[in-house]
Amino acid sequence: MEEIDVIGHDTSTDEKYRLYASLSFAVLLLGVGVPLWWYTTAVPRVPLPYSGIARLSDLDMRISTRIIVATFARENGELLADEVRAFFADAEVLKVDVDHQVISSNLVSRAYTTHDLEKVAATFDLKVGELLLLEAANLKEDILVGSRRTIYFSKTSGGAELVQILSQWILRDKSLALTKNALAEPTLYSLDEENRRRFPASAAYDVLLTLVNPDPESLKIDWNLPRVIDEYIEPFLEGLSLIANFSIKSQWLYLLPLDVTPKQVPDSSPLGRHYALPENVLPQLVTPLEKKLASQVSLHPCINLVVYTVPCDKAPLHIYTRTGHRSKSASNVEAFLSPRWGGVVISNPPLEVCEEAITKNKETVVVMPEGGTIMGVFLAQLRLLLGIPDANPIKGAALVQLENSKPRDWEFDALLRIRTIEQLTSAKLTLQSLSQLLKEISSIVITETVGNRIKSALDLVERSAELLERGHLVQGFLLSKEAFVTAEAAFTDPSLLALLYFPEDQKYAVYVPLFLPIMIPVLLSLKNIYRYFFEKKVNGDMGKEEETLVEDSEKIKKNEENVKLKTG
Incomplete structure (x- = not known):
């Protein structure tokens, strides 16, 4: 109850x-x-392909390159093809595929000029990244490297010389391997001069051309800066538009003297003296210039091209090497280059203008800089800064002179290979670093945007490597560029820092x-x-x-x- x-x-x-x-x-x-x-x-974290990112360590990045050897005799062609194939058999990055063709001597018998040879080479169907070794009969040199994708060689040329040109000038297999290894393992590999000088990979660059007039009261510059940019710089950068987007800017700076005092040296010139600027003080000129250039107004890397005009009371100004010798310059232009920063050109006024100003006691002189010479120096500096090195002399070999400011086709292909390896390696390392970071720190937010970028970058890296393996250089480069940009965007996404403080x-x-x-x-x-x-x-x-x-x-x-x- x-x-x-x-x-x-x-x-x-x-x-x-x-x-x-x-x-x-x-x-x-x-x-x-x-x-x-x-x-x-709970911290929002979308699932990521950690296993796929881990497999990138075993990704074999190989660039297939097709080389056609065209000779008059089959035996000679097969011998050259075997030598080329054997030399690049152990290449770390390149995968060289050599074909041999027999051509008639009548095809090049009437080709006496470079223009005629280029017409003959145009009959071969060459894609971007491919090369043609063409035997020619009327060469002044043993080997002539054309402006397109052809190397002309005589009957007496040996395979060793051709292989040396392919390795050092065109394919640059050692530089490719060093670029890849130095990025992946910087403690074991040190960059060479070319890699230390070249600007790192980026989707866009700013080219800032600056004219510095330290004394505008006594020196007036008569120079149409936009015109010389359109005439010289624009065509060169248009030839590299596939590599990156280039934005050209210009500015004038006044009352910016040198940060060092040059030494006066007597000589036999009409002015009776000149000024010496030691080579070891040149880096000290970059620091005060950098403060005034306003080159950091953009998120993209800035390539600085500076023209420093010298007043008559400090002219002529010459650069002296570390051994105490004056730099060899046939004009009034002196120049030096700062790796991964830009180049500086010192423009001296004509001696007769300064002599007349001193004789007649003129307070102001008007100077027109040597536009062609200055722009030629800037183009040479741009080539080095963007990754097109100068070709070291090889006995018996010569280069066809450039017809315009645009790079040669094989130079463009070599730059594509370097940038592709650089971008693929950088994207792979970025994904692996981000994956390790997200595994170790559980309080980092992984949004859908970041997750999609990581998955997209992983897919782009794998597809790019596959296309390069099949010999599609342009498509592989474009995918590597997109993978590099996507991986960087994922790594620098602001949402990754949302809860790190909590x-x-x-x-x-x-x-x-x-x-x-x-x-x-x-x-x-x-x-x-x-x-x-x-x-x-x-x-x-x-x-x-x-x-x-x-x-x-x-x-x-x-x-x-x-x-x-x-x-x-």
Whole structure:
């Protein structure tokens, strides 16, 4: 029967209500509240292809290059093809495929000029990145490297010379391997002069041309800067538009003197002296220029081209080498280059102009710089800064002179290979570094945007490597460029820093004081719930056992009585 207190309340019913209330609080807090809190406070992290990124360490980046050897005799052509194939068999990055063709001597018998030879070479179907070794009969040199994708050689040329030209000038297999290894393992490999000088890979560059006039009161410059840019710089950069986007800017700076004092040296010139600028102080000129150039107004790397015009009271100004000799310059132009920064040209005014100004006591002189010479120096510096090195002399070999400021076709192909390896290696390393970082720090947010960029960059790297393996240089380069940009965008995404300042220990330090006062009574009520159900079950079991014992005892008594009756 149910227990009733003295007032008349049913105590068992109140106990059930308290039990149901405790159960509802526990279910709401533990079953709904805790999971909801855990879900809302968890760091959003989309799944990433960690295994695919780890496999990039085994990615073999090989650039397939097709070379056609065209000769008059089959034996000579097969011998040259075997020598080329054997030399590049162990190349780390390049995968050279050599074909041999036999041509008629009549094809080049009437080709006496470079223009005629280029017409003959145009009859061969050459794609970007491919090369043609063409035997010619009317060459002044043993080997002539054309402006397109052809090397002309005479019958007496040997395979060793051709291989040397291919390796050092055109394919640059050692530079490719060093670029790849130095990026991947900088502690084991050191960059050569070419890599230290070349600007790092980027999707866009700013070219800033600056004319510096330190004394505008005594020196006035008559120079149409936009015209010379359109005439010289624009065509060269248009030839490299596939490599990156170039933005050309120009500015004039006044009242910016040299940060060093040149030494006056007597000579036999009409002015009776000139000024010497030691080569070891040239780096000191870059620092004050950098402060005034405003070259950091863009996020893209800036290539600085500076023309420093010398006033007559400090002219002529010449650069002296470390050995104490004056630099060899046939014009009024002196120049030097700063790796990964730009170039500086020192433009001296004509001696007769300064002599006339001194004789007639003129306060102001008007000078027109040697535009063609200055722009020629800038183009040479741009080639070096962007990754087109000068060809070291090779005995018996010559280069066809450039018809315009645009780079040669094989120079463009070599730059494509260098940039492709640089961008692919950089994208691979960026993805691996980002993957390791996201694994180690669990509080970094990984949004859908970052996750999609990482997956896209991984896919682009793999597809680019596949296309390069099949010999598609342009398509492989474009995908490597996109992979490089996408990986950099993922690595520098601002959302990655959203919760770095709020680690796990701080999160619990904030939420525990809020939830602990609520959790204590709920946890205590769980104990009461457990006791209620457990004790009820135990009491019920004990009651059944007592009933069983009573029934058994009654049966025993009855059995004893029956036995007594029978015996009596």
